[in-house]
Amino acid sequence: xxxxxxxxxxSAGAPLESFSYDPGPLDPEDVExxxxxxxxxxxxxxxxxxxxxxTTYPFVPGHEAIGRVxxxxxxxxxxxxxVGQQVGxxxxxxxxxxxxxxxxxxxHLCATVQPTIVxxxxxxxxxxxxxxxxTVPVPVGLDPTAAGPLLCGGITVFAPLLHLGxxxxxxxxVIGIGGLGHMALMFLRAWGCRVTAFTSSPDKAxxxxxxxxxxxxxxxxxxxxxxxxxxxxxxxxxxxxxxDWNTILGLLAPKGRLHFVGAVLEPVPVPVMALLSGQKSMxxxxxxxxxxxxxxxRFAARHGVAPKVEHFPMSxxxxxxxxxxxxxxxxxxxxxxxx
Numbered sequence: 658x659x660x661x662x663x664x665x666x667x668s669a670g671a672p673l674e675s676f677s678y679d680p681g682p683l684d685p686e687d688v689e690x691x692x693x694x695x696x697x698x699x700x701x702x703x704x705x706x707x708x709x710x711x712t713t714y715p716f717v718p719g720h721e722a723i724g725r726v727x728x729x730x731x732x733x734x735x736x737x738x739x740v741g742q743q744v745g746x747x748x749x750x751x752x753x754x755x756x757x758x759x760x761x762x763x764x765h766l767c768a769t770v771q772p773t774i775v776x777x778x779x780x781x782x783x784x785x786x787x788x789x790x791x792t793v794p795v796p797v798g799l800d801p802t803a804a805g806p807l808l809c810g811g812i813t814v815f816a817p818l819l820h821l822g823x824x825x826x827x828x829x830x831v832i833g834i835g836g837l838g839h840m841a842l843m844f845l846r847a848w849g850c851r852v853t854a855f856t857s858s859p860d861k862a863x864x865x866x867x868x869x870x871x872x873x874x875x876x877x878x879x880x881x882x883x884x885x886x887x888x889x890x891x892x893x894x895x896x897x898x899x900x901d902w903n904t905i906l907g908l909l910a911p912k913g914r915l916h917f918v919g920a921v922l923e924p925v926p927v928p929v930m931a932l933l934s935g936q937k938s939m940x941x942x943x944x945x946x947x948x949x950x951x952x953x954x955r956f957a958a959r960h961g962v963a964p965k966v967e968h969f970p971m972s973x974x975x976x977x978x979x980x981x982x983x984x985x986x987x988x989x990x991x992x993x994x995x996x
Contacts, residue, residue, distance in 0.1 A: 662996050663782035664974050665715040669707040672975045676715055678778060680786060685730040688738055688792040690746065695780040695971070696721030696805035697981055697990045699836065699897070700748075703920070704774050705978070711775055719780030719992075720773035721805035722746045723795060733789035743795045745954075746780065747808030748772055748944045750787035764790055764947050781974060783996040793950055798958040806836070806964040806989040807957055809944060813918045814841035814895065815953040816945030818848055821914065823891060825849025830889045830908060832876065833896030833919060834858075834865050839988045840964050841893055842868035844953075847960035853889070868965075876900075882908070887935075889913055899923045906931045917941035964988065970995040 665676035683689055701718035703709055726742045738744070751771035752764040759767050773779050773787070793808070795801055814837055817823065825848060831841045832855045845852045846869025854870035856862070862873040874881050886907045894900075897919040906915060906928065913935065917925075927939065945953070957963065969977040971992040981990055 661778070661782050661784045663717045663778060664971065665717045665778075665781075666705055667715050669712065669714075670705065673718075673781065673978070676717065680778075680784075683728055683730050683786065684788075685732040686788055687730045687786050688726055688733050688744070688789055689728040689784055689786045690722065690724035690744055690792070691727045692719075692722050692724040692780050692782060692785055692994045694723045694802055694805050694994065695719045695992045696809070696966070697977055697986075697992060698806070698809050699981070700809070700920075701774065701779075702978065702982060713776055716774070717778040717781055718774055719782065719785075720746070720748050721808050721810075721991075722780035722785050723801045723805050724785065724994075726792070727784065730789075733792075736789040738789055738792060738794075743801060745793045745795055745804060745808045746773060746785055746787045746791060747793070747812065747950065749791050750777060750785075752788065752790060754790065762946055762948055765944050781971060781992065783994060790947055793947070793954065796954050796958040799954060800963055802968070802993075803963045803966045803991065804954075804957075805991055806840070806966065807954060808950065810837045810989065811840050811844075811957065811962075811964065812945040812950050812953050813837060813943070814893065815844050815956070816949045817891075817893065817916055817918065817942055818844065819945075819949055819952065820942065821891065821916065821940075823848065823850065827851075827890040828888055828910070829853070830855055830892040831870075832892060832894045832900070832905070834861050834868075835895065836964075836986065836989050837895035837918060839865075839868045840962070841895055842870050843962045844956070845869060847956070847962055853885070879904075887911075891916060893918060894921070895919045897921050899925075902926060903928060903931065906937065909935065909937045911935040911937070913937050915939045966991045968993055
């Protein structure tokens with residue numbers, strides 16, 4: 658097996674440079690894909706900087722890959738995947754398939770789940786390997802050049818619609834209209850919900866409406882926030898910054914839920930009485946199960962949901978990372994493999 662060429666950082670926060678590694682023999686249950694496109698996610702930055710304390714170097718980022726199957730292990734070949742097929746690989750590449758979570762179908766909650774970029778070389782590379790369960794066929798009708806971000810950011814905001822039982826009649830607020838939030842607006846509009854975008858950037862108001870928001874509220878306007886109190890069945894927090902949680906809890910209707918999908922690193926104070934009085938709740942979730950990913954991709958293809966992306970050749974990966982780090986991405990960045 659030939660070596661895999663990639664882009665890797667040698668230390669925390671370092672620029673990515675050319676790197677190659679020998680992947681060894683293909684596992685019988687694994688699939689190898691030739692990467693065509695790979696999104697850049699904020700989680701790639703967090704791992705690059707070792708923000709979560711679990712990065713190993715040299716570090717190859719990339720967990721929003723779209724590509725073509727180039728090799729299939731003996732067991733994987735009996736799972737419906739064939740050479741030449743277009744597939745995607747997201748946040749995870751491997752699960753045990755025998756723990757309680759896996760047997761329930763919650764492969765993403767497996768106790769030994771293998772994230773694509775944690776202790777594993779990711780998809781800023783010419784090829785990537787993954788277990789067949791996490792190698793997802795790309796549905797017809799989905800634009801492969803923009804589909805990569807759906808495999809992480811997209812499923813992160815879509816999965817709660819499934820496991821929280823969100824109904825088309827629900828009123829939903831989305832906090833943070835960025836890489837995650839703009840996809841949440843699209844999915845919720847297609848789901849049938851009345852959606853309100855909360856943003857601290859007034860210049861995003863019209864764009865938020867274009868993504869699917871029925872209403873846009875300035876999150877720093879205390880009067881507007883007070884007028885919206887008690888209106889929302891669900892508030893989805895896609896931002897990763899500390900906010901005025903008391904005010905946000907006050908936006909929930911009785912039995913409303915505050916749900917986190919953004920990686921807020923600081924502790925969130927929970928005033929229990931604010932929850933008790935309206936039987937409200939707080940929760941959080943990571944990406945989603947393999948079944949949820951398939952459902953999300955089919956839903957996106959049927960309803961024309963696609964993230965807003967800008968493209969860089971993978972050879973300009975450091976320029977793309979700098980743009981994301983500066984908060985200038987519009988709204989997601991996809992790298993086009995050019996090895």
